Amino acid sequence: MDCRSNKLLDLWIFIICILDMTNGGFQSTLNENFTRSTAIDEYQTASTTVTQTSIIHKISVTSTPTNYEILSDDKSGFSLTQPAIISEPYFDSQTPKNVTGLVGKSAFLNCRVKNLGNKTVSWIRHRDIHILTVGSYTYTSDQRFQATHHKETDDWTLQIKWAQKRDSGVYECQVSTQPVHSYFVNLNIVVPTAAIHGAPDLHFDKGSTINLTCTIKFSPEPPAYIFWYHLDEVISYDSMRGGVSVITEKGDITISYLLIQNADLADSGRYSCSPSNADVASVRVHVLNVRALISGGEHPEAMQTSSCQYQYQKDHYIKMTSLMIIVFLYNHILWPIAIASKLYSVCYEHSSHLCTALFIKTKS
16 A cells, blocks of 8 residues: 555544544444433333232222222332222112101101112012112102112112002112112001000099000101090190199000099090090090999998999899899799689680689689
8 A cells, every 4th residue: 555545544534533522422322322222121121020010919909899999019119000890789788678657657768779880779669560760760650759869878768758558568679780689678657556445435433543544556656745635625734623644655655644533523524545646546434423323331442443343233233133023024924824824724624614603703
């Protein structure tokens, strides 16, 4: 190679060195690009590994159903959010399955559905398999039925207004899943009844204490009030007569006692017990002067004034009087007629003229 060629080669090397120093060098650029590419690949590989590890080592799902759950790994510090599997709707088993309603009042049937989602709740009457409500919409023409949703408690309540005895029966709370989920509630509509012990008639001795007992049964709640009437007038406990008091024991069976001290003949008549949630019950009270009716010197305080004993004495007196009348009629009328008829038939068979003469003589 000649001298000129060597000089030209040295010149190109010099120019390349100058350019390399100015731009940071070709080798540095290549090394930097290589380093960056390697770092990106390692980051992607680490991210993929962490994600897979996070999915494998996810936290346990709580018992409360959620729409999303956080998948995380405590060691890596990375997290991933993804949709979780939503469980099926289910019923709260603590909801009452037996409900007692009062005739003429509103009855309420509850159905508590958890995790309902986009499903629909319907109420069905089992007596005729009739759909009553769908969601909050009343599906039947009987507007006494109405469904209400309480979001804070997840309750779906079926209200039956002005409940009647025929409304008793089984009702189904149904969720529109596949297959459907059902919860059954039994409704019993009761008619409270009031009765006075010893009705229809009670007898008391003059001067004794009248004690009337009124019992109210088949009521889901005690009556708000109980009024007592005498001859269709409300009994006043602070009247001028005095000695009148009422004792009421409320519970599943409510009992009201009317006490009237020192009974007089004017206290006789019809008494009525009128609870706020039941029909009126009545009894006829008879105040008698037993001392004048019954002889024997017994003291009034020693005599039992119940209607049963008085009725027994009355029936016994009637029977004895009837028996005496029958004996009298038989001895003085029936028996002589029978004897005379027998004698006449005997005489007529032997000698009609003799019998005729004998009867004429006897008659004269």
